[in-house]
Amino acid sequence: MAEAARGIAAQPKCLVCSQPADKRCGTCKSAFYCSGAHQKQHWGSHKATCKTTKPTIVLVSLSKLGYLDTMYARFFEPLRTKATLSEALSPDTAISAISLPSVAAVIVTDAGIAERKNRRVVDQLVQYALTGGTVIFGMHFANFIRAEDGERMWRDVWGLPWSTGSMRRTAFALNRQSTLVLERPKKCVEGLSASYQMKALHIGGIRQEEGVYVASIAEYEEGEEEEGVAPMMNFDEVPVAFGRYGEGFVGYMGDTVAEPQSAIALLAMCGF
Numbered sequence: 275m276a277e278a279a280r281g282i283a284a285q286p287k288c289l290v291c292s293q294p295a296d297k298r299c300g301t302c303k304s305a306f307y308c309s310g311a312h313q314k315q316h317w318g319s320h321k322a323t324c325k326t327t328k329p330t331i332v333l334v335s336l337s338k339l340g341y342l343d344t345m346y347a348r349f350f351e352p353l354r355t356k357a358t359l360s361e362a363l364s365p366d367t368a369i370s371a372i373s374l375p376s377v378a379a380v381i382v383t384d385a386g387i388a389e390r391k392n393r394r395v396v397d398q399l400v401q402y403a404l405t406g407g408t409v410i411f412g413m414h415f416a417n418f419i420r421a422e423d424g425e426r427m428w429r430d431v432w433g434l435p436w437s438t439g440s441m442r443r444t445a446f447a448l449n450r451q452s453t454l455v456l457e458r459p460k461k462c463v464e465g466l467s468a469s470y471q472m473k474a475l476h477i478g479g480i481r482q483e484e485g486v487y488v489a490s491i492a493e494y495e496e497g498e499e500e501e502g503v504a505p506m507m508n509f510d511e512v513p514v515a516f517g518r519y520g521e522g523f524v525g526y527m528g529d530t531v532a533e534p535q536s537a538i539a540l541l542a543m544c545g546f
C-alpha cells in the first residue's frame with residue numbers, strides 16, 4: 275500500500291511541481307511528491323541528500339524517568355541507526371514536533387500521555403494518525419500505565435476499545451495474518467522473529483488482525499497441544515498490537531524488558 279497523505283500543520287508540497295503531495299521518498303521519508311513520475315524525475319538531484327537525511331521519530335515523554343534511556347537502550351540503538359530521535363518532554367514541544375512533515379512515527383514512551391492535562395497532545399496524535407501517521411505506545415507506558423487511565427484515553431479520545439490485561443512472561447508466535455505483516459513493506463517485516471519469549475503488559479479488546487505476536491491458548495491453560503494440530507491462538511490479550519487507524523496506524527509494544535526481537539517489531543511498526 276502506498277504511503278498515505280499526511281501532515282496537518284504543514285501540508286507537504288511536491289518538490290517538482292509544488293502541488294499537494296501524498297507520496298514521499300521511502301528511504302529518507304523527507305522528500306514529498308505528487309506522483310511516482312515526479313519522484314523519478316527528481317531522483318537525480320535528490321539522491322545525494324537522500325543518503326544523508328534521516329527521518330525523525332518523535333518520542334513523546336511527558337513524565338520521563340531518567341532511566342528510560344538505559345532500560346530501553348536495546349530499542350533506542352536500532353532506532354537511531356534509521357532515524358533521528360527527537361524527544362518531546364512538554365506538551366508544547368510534542369505538539370510542534372508532531373507537526374513537522376519529516377516525522378516517520380511517534381512513540382509514546384510513558385504514561386504521562388494519559389494525564390488529563392495532556393489531552394491536547396492526545397488530540398494532536400489522533401489527528402496525526404488519522405491523516406497517515408503512525409503512533410506507538412510502549413516502553414515505560416507499558417510499565418506504568420494505570421489500567422483505567424489507559425482505557426479512558428483509548429476509549430474517549432481514540433475511540434479504541436483497547437484494554438490493559440495481564441503482565442507476564444510467555445512465548446509468542448508471529449501472526450502472519452496481522453496488519454503489520456500484510457501492510458508494512460516486505461523489507462520491514464522479513465526480519466521479524468517467528469516466535470520468542472517476552473515479559474509484557476498485554477492489551478485486550480483488539481481485532482484479530484491487530485495482534486502482531488500472539489500466544490497459543492495452551493500457554494495460558496496448562497494445556498496439552500495436540501500433535502500436528504495448529505494451536506489455537508489467544509486473541510483475548512496480546513503483547514504487541516498494530517492496526518489501521520484512519521489513513522495511518524496505531525501500535526502497542528508491551529515488552530517491558532526490551533528483547534532484541536521486540537526491537538525489530540518496533541522498527542517494523544515505525545516503517546523501517
Ligand SMILES: [Zn+2]
Nearest residue numbers: 288291308312
Ligand atoms: Zn509533482
Ligand SMILES: [Zn+2]
Nearest residue numbers: 299301302324
Ligand atoms: Zn529520499
